[in-house]
Amino acid sequence: MGPVLGVGGFLEARARSLQGNPRPTSPGRAGPVRSSVAAPDCCGGLGNLDFRKADLCIMTQLLGYVDLSEPHFVAAVLAIVFNPLFWNVVARWEHKTRKLSKAFGSPRLACYTLGGAILLLNVLRSHCFTQAMLSQPRMQSLDNPAAYHVGLALLGVGGVFVLSSFLALGFTGTFLGDYFGILKEARVTMFPFSVLDNPMYWGSTAIYLGWAIVHASPTGLLLTALVALIYMVAIVYEEPFTAEIYQQKASQAYKRS
Numbered sequence: 001m002g003p004v005l006g007v008g009g010f011l012e013a014r015a016r017s018l019q020g021n022p023r024p025t026s027p028g029r030a031g032p033v034r035s036s037v038a039a040p041d042c043c044g045g046l047g048n049l050d051f052r053k054a055d056l057c058i059m060t061q062l063l064g065y066v067d068l069s070e071p072h073f074v075a076a077v078l079a080i081v082f083n084p085l086f087w088n089v090v091a092r093w094e095h096k097t098r099k100l101s102k103a104f105g106s107p108r109l110a111c112y113t114l115g116g117a118i119l120l121l122n123v124l125r126s127h128c129f130t131q132a133m134l135s136q137p138r139m140q141s142l143d144n145p146a147a148y149h150v151g152l153a154l155l156g157v158g159g160v161f162v163l164s165s166f167l168a169l170g171f172t173g174t175f176l177g178d179y180f181g182i183l184k185e186a187r188v189t190m191f192p193f194s195v196l197d198n199p200m201y202w203g204s205t206a207i208y209l210g211w212a213i214v215h216a217s218p219t220g221l222l223l224t225a226l227v228a229l230i231y232m233v234a235i236v237y238e239e240p241f242t243a244e245i246y247q248q249k250a251s252q253a254y255k256r257s
Contacts, residue, residue, distance in 0.1 A: 077223070152214060
């Protein structure tokens with residue numbers, strides 16, 4: 001269930017970025033403060049490079065641009081965390097009780113309803129993500145044509161993975177139909193599943209990463225890292241349960257035979 005950035009959000013974001021995004025002057029919203037005194041190299045120079053320290057340096061640089069208490073940023077974090085939690089809790093509850101299927105009269109209608117709710121939540125998440133980027137400073141080192149085109153490429157690749165995943169799985173396959181008892185006859189192995197596990201999730205992550213780079217946004221990069229982390233947790237949580245559902249199906253088919 002990946003994000004689909006709305007056309008309206010894209011045009012709004014591009015229009016605002018073309019108008020310029022001046023850096024705020026308040027201490028909590030400004031970019032990193034540059035001192036006239038040379039600071040020591042936190043990574044010890046190339047000769048003594050420690051990648052753990054390098055990672056910390058990158059994170060420290062990103063946090064220097066980001067106001068973690070800014071309302072749009074907080075809203076984006078909440079949306080990113082809430083969405084997978086919502087669809088996993090509801091889908092498992094449905095698998096256990098069949099309450100949604102009973103309420104809507106059929107498993108397919110219940111699945112379509114949950115899928116529609118997930119799509120709306122993902123639109124809201126993408127909107128919050130965009131607003132969080134636009135409300136905070138841009139990173140000068142990313143604000144160049146080369147980075148912009150890399151971002152566009154990531155948007156394209158991510159879009160291909162998300163769209164092709166949807167076409168391969170269908171609506172019910174994409175939106176947790178197996179939790180409603182709508183099971184596929186066999187595992188999907190066509191593209192993009194032939195080249196990547198969980199292409200919907202990683203395609204969505206690539207879209208967010210490309211969106212952040214296009215806007216030269218350290219806030220977007222930080223939120224993309226959170227998206228990737230939440231998706232990894234979701235994969236760990238979902239895959240064993242889904243495998244168990246299909247194992248139960250195989251066991252029942254074996255007994256009937």
